[in-house]
Amino acid sequence: MEITALTEQEIQQFRTETKGTTVKTHFNNAGSALPPDVVVDTVINYLNEEAICGGYETEYKYKDQLDNTYALIARLTNANKDEIAIVENASAAWLMAFNGIGFKKGDVVITSEMEYVTNIIGLLDAKKTYGIEIKVIPNDDHGNFSLVALENAISPQTKLIAITHIPSTAGGVMPIVEIGKIACKHNILYLVDACQSAGQLPVDVKEIECDMLAVTGRKYLRAPRGTGFLYVRKEVQDKLKPVFMDGFNVQWISENDFKIRNDGRRFELYEKNRALTLGLGKAVEYALNIGVDRIWQRVQQLANTMRRQLESIDGITVHDICDQKCGIVTFSVDAKDSASVKSMLAEKQINVSVGLAKSTLFYMNKNHLTSVVRASVHYYNTEDEIKKLCDALSIYNKIKPL
Ligand SMILES: Cc1ncc(COP(=O)(O)O)c(C=O)c1O
Structure with missing residues (x-):
């Protein structure tokens, strides 16, 4: 079109x-x-209301609008609302997904030479802690991600493919849809860092066929600093253990047991900055309107x-x-x-x-x-x-x- x-x-x-x-x-x-002025005003007005009416009372008043942020993010990414967790930044989102996987010695994670520092530190930490192997796919001679090298690197031990959509310092875009097809074909978990891409170009989780996607708000989405979100495909949510748990993402069902929440918000804790959540929603809406x-x-x-x-x-x-x-x-x-x-x-x-x-x-x-x-x-x-x-x-x- x-x-x-x-x-x-x-x-x-x-x-x-x-x-x-x-x-x-x-x-x-x-x-x-x-940020657009409307985003800034939304945050400031909400904070002012909290100061005057009380934090819990203001949250109650804005319940639907706060909830709508999830729906807006779902529209932006072609996800479902219950596949979204709102977190503080892309690093928190990425690490929440990655550290929830639960690796064992000998698992292999494939990534690219363009990967961002947080993600590589996460991989190195898992290497030290669990003994995973990291395979870094070098770009081809033209500076493009090599799909052939990726195919060749895959083995029965490959547990995860973790790729950054737009690297922070190289001006290019990685072929995440084509990578997704390969991940899907081999039934390998696929984690995409869309920190620089969300809001810059269409990011459609169904087209990408990713299981997890990490995004920050402050960059191309023009949201306030300290905002971000994580997408986790519904079918994969049970495979990831939430890194943090409290009385919001977990139900304390008896003195000796608990049950993890049944939607994307299982990757969130209760306390968060509601003003920023609303600001993130406004920014996403602004982008969608354009x-x-x-x-x-x-x-x-x-x-x-x-x-x-x-x-x-x-x-x-x-x-x-x-x-x-x-x-x-x-x-x-x-x-x-x-x-x-x-x-x-x-x-x-x-x-x-x-x-x-x-x-x-x-x-x-x-x-x-x-x-x-x-x-x-x-x-x-x-x-x-x-x-x-x-x-x-x-x-x-x-x-x-x-
Ligand atoms: C490609 C990429 N991934 C992840 C991050 C981390 O994002 P955040 O600072 O929101 O955690 C950045 C930050 O610049 C980035 O460029």
């Missing part, structure tokens, strides 16, 4: 609805995007423009890999370290971030990178902002160190 491009008028509207766009040129959406496929189209177009313009500047190297690129653009400036580039841009009210080797150590080491500058676009960015970034970099690059 043809996707209707976002119009200039719509983009102006989104900017008017985002106060941060009047102050900064924000190219740190992969760190934390600017249409994530339309967001994705705009993000790709802006990122490609940025890449082209950066590549045309002498002394700048764009590092992005994979045939399918995303909104994250990584580059370096000859003879300038990434932190200085970031500081120079910050003085001009342009936000970028520094991608450090430790975020994706396998990939960065293999490519001899210690850090990269990361400029990540969202749909509310403009071509004028890209020009501003490139102009600043062109001038900066002409200034030779003494």
